[in-house]
Amino acid sequence: MDPARAFPAGSEPGPTAWTAPPFDPELSAALVALGDAAREPFTPENLAAWQEQDAASRPRPTLRELRADGLFEVDELVVPGAPGEPDVGLVSARPAGVTGPLPVLYYMHGGGMIMGNAWSVVPQLLREWALPLELAVVSVEYRLAPHTQYPGPVEDCYAGLVWVAGHAGELGIDADRVVVGGKSAGGGLAAALALLTRDRGGPAPIGQLLLCPMLDDRGDTVSSHQMAGLGIWDRTSNATAWQALLGDRYGAADLPPYAAPARAADLSGLPPAYIEVGSAETFRDEDVAYANAIWQAGGQAELHVWPGAFHGFDGFAPQAALSRDARDARSAWLRRVLARSGAGPAAG
Secondary structure (H helix, E strand, O other), rough: HHHHHHOOOOOOOOOOOOOOOOOOOHHHHHHHHHHOHHHHHOOOOOOOHHHHHHHHHHOOOHHHHHHOOEEEEEEEEEEEEOOOOOOOEEEEEEOOOOOOOOEEEEEEEOOOOOOOOOOOOHHHHHOOOOOOOEEEEEEOOOOOOOOOOOOOOHHHHHHHHHHHHHOOHHOOEEEEEEEEEOOOHHHHHHHHHHHHHHOOOOOOOEEEEOOOOOOOOOOOOOHHHHOOOOOOOOHHHHHHHHHHHHHHHOOOOOOOOOOOHHHHOOOOOOOOOOEEOOOOOOOOOHHHHHHHHHOOOOOOOEEEEEEOOOOOHEEEEEEOHHHHHHHHHHHHHHHHOOOOOOOOHHOO
């Protein structure tokens, strides 16, 4: 039995028994400052309006802006998609003037599978990791639900990864030092990608960076009930996003793990994972259970449960002490993974 769902017989909490864990004080203040409108849940009825608002308001920096006066080399690429599917857009970036094949972070943006774009996340990836660790970044513009449902988004990510690994020489990267990563929906896609490339014998990542990953479509964990109506992303929003992605397959007993990695029965043979989540967010229990399942399969996972953190906390309160600690922990893990995989600045 999944420990995230286990209760003694006859002691299952009733609908009024859920007590949410407290928010960290600094993060709570940031949450209040967002206002009620920003915390309104996503529903099938308002999804189109939310998507339109996100597309209009989410930053989409130009290549000139991303290059930061020559600090970075940045290109937009269009590569073949899966057979019979459209091409896939990639944003490829690296610190300027750094010679030699670089390790690469192959990154999937967040947004619940229904929002976001590949460009908006690149400035932070370059500032926090590419520059200090001397690594390249490739951000994937996968198709969004409900216009494109499973398996479209994960197949986009897989096709891009295969192309990047096959063109490592012209990109100036090391195909043997690829970390797949992402946040929220992107974290779920990174986990799915690690499973998919393992099972297809595709490019083998050296690590998977899973930041508050969206892993389980079933929505029946304790944390999903505890956080109902609270924080940034609750069970209503989560169900709306999963329904948009899965369509008629939503809740199906035979849903593949590449759609929802928490469904995986075999987590052996995966690259080392970094998994983080907040104690006060919907995804807490599914993410903790995923780390535990990796350990039980004989794998390696580093798990951080940030006390009092809500979903995506560091993006809303970047100067909070907890946010700074989380960024430090991610960078330290990346540095260790890169150091184990080969020589270079990250191994120093």
